[in-house]
Amino acid sequence: MKKILLISLIMSLNVMAESDQFNPAFLQQLKVLRDQALDSQLAYEITESLTTEVGARLAGSPGDAKAVAWAQAKFKELGFDRVMTEPVPLKRWTRGQETARILSPFPHNLAITALGRTHPTPDEGITAEVVHFATLADLQAADKSEVAGKITFISERMVRSQDGSGYGKAVAGRGLTAQVTAAKGGVAAIIRSIGTDNNRTPHTGGARYDKDIPSVPAGAISNPDADLLVNMLKRNKPVTLQLKLTSHWDGDYTSQNVIGDMLGSEKPDEYIVIGCHLDSWDLGTGALDDAAGCGITMAAAKLIHDTIGPLKRTIRVVLWANEEYGISGAIAYHEAHKNELKQHILGGESDLGADKIYALGTRVAESALPTVDTMMSLLKPLDIEYAGNQGSSGADLIPMRRAGMAVFGLKQDASSYFDYHHTANDTLDKINPESMAQNVAAWIVVTALAAEADHDFGFGLSEE
Amino acid sequence: MKKILLISLIMSLNVMAESDQFNPAFLQQLKVLRDQALDSQLAYEITESLTTEVGARLAGSPGDAKAVAWAQAKFKELGFDRVMTEPVPLKRWTRGQETARILSPFPHNLAITALGRTHPTPDEGITAEVVHFATLADLQAADKSEVAGKITFISERMVRSQDGSGYGKAVAGRGLTAQVTAAKGGVAAIIRSIGTDNNRTPHTGGARYDKDIPSVPAGAISNPDADLLVNMLKRNKPVTLQLKLTSHWDGDYTSQNVIGDMLGSEKPDEYIVIGCHLDSWDLGTGALDDAAGCGITMAAAKLIHDTIGPLKRTIRVVLWANEEYGISGAIAYHEAHKNELKQHILGGESDLGADKIYALGTRVAESALPTVDTMMSLLKPLDIEYAGNQGSSGADLIPMRRAGMAVFGLKQDASSYFDYHHTANDTLDKINPESMAQNVAAWIVVTALAAEADHDFGFGLSEE
Structure with a gap:
């Protein structure tokens, strides 16, 4: 089945230059707009506005409500046809002191910095000896006697x-260290930051949380500090650490998904869903992630x-609430719209910074691949390749x-993204307006062709 | 006079390959050692030791005394012939809260972060409107009515x-803003950090201090924060800032210059003085500056x-106390040795990080230039050029x-030095061991030739 798909794909890419389902005048308008978008500052201006006027906006924090108000006002200012909010219930997690x-x-x-959703230390902190593991697997393999009563430290780099795949490999440590440490009788956990920089700006991020699974306070230390700690440990003297991480669960909160629709002319109830998440971690201004x-x-x-x-279908821009520690907005939207999911024709989210896009991946029905070919013919001048039909979102x-x-x-070039991701350093100066404009041009191409296509893109496609 | 010096210099460089004052066997040994030094890890190991085992060592802090003890022990471990300390009285400045x-x-x-030697705010802070100036000159030119009651902000970048000359240009703002602000009735001062990075790690550094000149609390904000503040100010709404900088003068303290001598075989009382400063700012581990x-x-x-x-003269390595906010060690040494200054034949300090050296500058008598030629003939294989005889120190x-x-x-390549200088980010990982080894090779060449030369290098040379 996969092989057949691939052959059909290659054939269709070779045979077809541009689909003839689209009006040539529309395609010409789209090409002109794509090229004009490369000179547009609009995306940068919106990003500057959100990061300057709202700044940090952790779900449940004062910045959350400000961001929701900003988003409604901005959609209206931009002339969206319909602006809505939808409630997103969440359990609030609040950062405390961290030393x-x-x-x-x-x-x-x-x-x-504390890892999101981890337990607090007592206010006076926890003082214990550090036990060092190179990787999460080493911690998982350790005997309880090595860990009991200690603060674990995973130093994996x-x-x-370009594709950011190092993140997926390293991030398991962030997700599981608190629970694995607890299971072995450890009292707290620290990790080397999941990031590629050499700055004293530690990377936060969510740890796995289940109220029924024991856990411990957990934090990430900056990469230079991880180097220093490793060097200290090499001297084979006990290293004693005093840790204060007073972050905590902080009650119920209702945030909002903010939705701006540009209504379709023929099928206003069919949606091409694009967007970003509106929340950010609290350390920086969330410029790359995800203003x-x-x-x-x-x-x-x-x-x-x-x-x-207006195109045939509605272009729906969703600014999702609380992606960072629970994809609460995504869960709430899915729940609220589960009876009209098939009206959600195609979806994508921009959430890996603002560097240049180098590839389009899709996960669509085979019948929709000719339109993907058309997308590719308009994306290639932007130096974007096709990455196949096993894409993610x-x-x-x-x-x-x-x-x-x-x-x-x-797919954006993520080479430098993880230098700044989830740190105090995630600020506007990390964005190159020219690269960002190339992103806009690419999103215009895919979004407009999907909104104007006469067909759907399939439903019920299997997950790999 | 200058022109004559220059002509004589060019002639001597052209005519002489290597001086014949030195024993050919010695020169051969020196070349071999120079090349061996390129593979030596010793400098890196010493730096790792100081930054790991002592870390931050602001003059007067607990790290100061630890650094002095470390230095004595390290000199002894390395086999220096004579290890001494000399007292350095200083007025202690201590960083407090800074928000x-x-x-x-x-x-x-x-x-x-607070600028060194500035006044504290009250514990509850100072709250006032920000008034923005692009440069120190603009602040100096401002009318008192613009500044009175406000917090000044200089945003110069x-x-x-390569030569770090941008530092000298921008640093006047750090030195003078507190005094100029006070003179115009301002209540506090902030500046864009004097640094070339885009990290949320503000750059501290000394401000000018005179107990008889009025001053105000002053701090440097990180460069991304300066960008943000400039963007906010562009919106033409009053920007109100609450500033807490509780740094303060903290009484008298006696630090130590730590001196290690490799004694000369013929003229043990004549010194080639090399070294570094042992103190650091308190934010990082002072790896580049100046471990x-x-x-x-x-x-x-x-x-x-x-x-x-042993060479003919003594090689004296001085680890100077409190360079950062007062060159107290330098003043104390000069005072203690003023009756034997002429025994200090030639001096240099390594204090601009660890990147590759690209040039040698000197300030020596014309009669010593043939030996400088010999130095250059041994430095050229290290890609080091001659920068003339109007050098500094x-x-x-x-x-x-x-x-x-x-x-x-x-002269070290300072292109990236000011990304980290005086910040929390000044840590060991910023040092490239290979570049550092090239530094050692160059210091070996200059130091050994000066210690072995039959002549002095002049005294009483005019300052430009």
């Missing part, structure tokens, strides 16, 4: 790559609307994708 | 360059001693240079 001090043999303050995605997709919809006008599309929705992914 | 929060129009926490300089010069003296043996040699001592400077 880590090596008491002996060589006193030193480590730059640390994330590897840099950039909001700027890119809001700008794409706005520029299509203003330059080409952003985290916020997971519930709907699993329920069957067709998705696409415009 | 800066924009209260309106868009709440945001700025990453800030430091420019990156690296300690590693480089201690290793150079040690490798000369172990490989070639490290900050700790200023008092003795002004009193007449001949000096040299081995």
Whole structure:
């Protein structure tokens, strides 16, 4: 089945230049708009606005409500036809104090940040000896006697790559260290930050949480601090660490998904769903993660609307709530719209910064591949290759994708993304406006062709 | 006079390949050692030891005394012939809390650090409107009515360059903003960090201090925060900042210069003075500034001693106390040795990180230039050029240079140095061991030739 798909794909790519289902005048307008978008500052301006006027916006924090208000106002200012909010219930997690001090043999303050959803230390902290494991697997393999009463430390380094795949490999440590440490009788856990930088700006991020699984306070130390700690441990003297991480669960909160629709002219109840997540971690201003995605997709919809006008289907831009510690917005949207999922024709999320897009991946029905060919013929001038039909999507599309929705992914160069991701350093200056404009051009192409296509993109596609 | 010097210099460089004052066997040994040094890890190991086992060591802090103990032990471990300490009285400055929060129009926490030697805010902080100036000159030109009651903000950017010259241009703002702000009735001062990075790690550094000149609390915000603040100010709404900088003068303290001598075989009372400053700012581990300089010069003296043996003159490695906020060690040494200054034949300090050396500058008598030619013939294989005889020296040699001592400077590539200088990010991982080894090779060449030369290098040379 896969092989047949591949052969049919190669044939269709070779045979077809551009699909003839689309009006040539529309395709010409789209090409002109694509090229104009390369000179547009709109995405950057939206991103500058969100990061400057709202800044950090952790779900449940004061910045959350400000971001929701900002998003509604911005959609209206941009002339979206319909602006809505939908409630997103969540359990609020709030960062507290976070300090880590090596008491002996060589006193030193480590730059640390708590991992999302982990347990707090007592206010006076936890003081214990550090036990070092190179990887999560080493910790998992350790005898309880090695871990009991100690603070575990995993020093695995994330590897840099264009597709960001080093993240997936290293991030298991972040997800599981607190629970694995607890299971072995450890009292707290620290990890080397899941990031590729050498800055004293530790990387936060969610740890797995289940109220029925024991866990311990857990934090990430900056990469230079991890190097230092490894060097100290090499001296074979006990290293004693005092850890204060007073983050905690902080009651119920209702955030909002904010939705802007550019209504379709023929099928207003069919949606091409694009967007970003509106929340950010609390350490930086969430410029790359994910104000950039909001700027890119809001700008794409706005520029299509203003330059080409309404397309057949509705272009729906969803700014998802609380992606960071629970994809709460994605879960709430899926629940609220589960009776109309098939009206969600194709979806994609921009959530990997603002560097140039190098590939399009799709997960659509074979019957829709000719339109993907058309997308590719318009994307190739932007230096974008096709990455196949086993593509994924952003985290916020997971519930709907699993329920069957067709998705696409415009893959951004993530080489430097994980230098800044989930740190205080995630700020506007990390965005290159020119690269960002290339993103907008690509989102315009895919979104407009999907919205104008006469066919759907399939439903109920199997997950690999 | 200058022109004559230059012509004589060019002639001597053209005519002479290597001086014949030196024993050919010695020169051969020196070349072999130079090349061996490129493979030596000793400087890196010393630097790793100081940054790991002591870490931050602001003058007067607990790290200061630990660093002094470390230095004595390390000199002894390395086999220096004579290890001494000399007292350095200083007025202690201690960093306190440091926070800066924009209260309106868009709440945001700025990453800030106090400038050294500035006044404290009250414990509850200072809250006032921000008034923005592009440069120190603009602040100096401002009317008092613009500044009175406000927090001034200078947003000048430091420019990156190989020779670090952008630092000298931008640093006047750090030195003077507190006093200029006070003179115009301002209540506090903040500046964009004097640094070339885009990290949320603000750059500290000394501000000018005179107990008789009014001043105000002053801090540097990180460069991304400066960008954000500029963007907020562009919206033409008053920006209100709450500033807490509780750093303060903290009484008298006696630190130590730590001196390691490799004694000369013929003229043990004549010194070639090399070294680094032992203190660091308190934010990082002072790896580049200036553990690296300690590693480089201690290793150079040690490798000369172990490989070639004693030279005619004593090689004196001085680890200077409190360079950062007062060159207290330099002042104390000059005072203690002022009756034997002429025994200080030539001096240099390594204090600009650990990247490759690209040039040698000197400030020596014309009669010593043939030996400089010999130095250059041995430095050229290390890709080091001659930068002329109007060279400078490290900050700790200023008092003795002004009193007449001949000096040299081995100029390091400073292109990335000011990304990390005076920040929490000044840590060991910023050092490339291979570049550092090239430094050691160059210091070996200059130090050994100066120690073995039959002549002095002049005294009482005029300052430009």
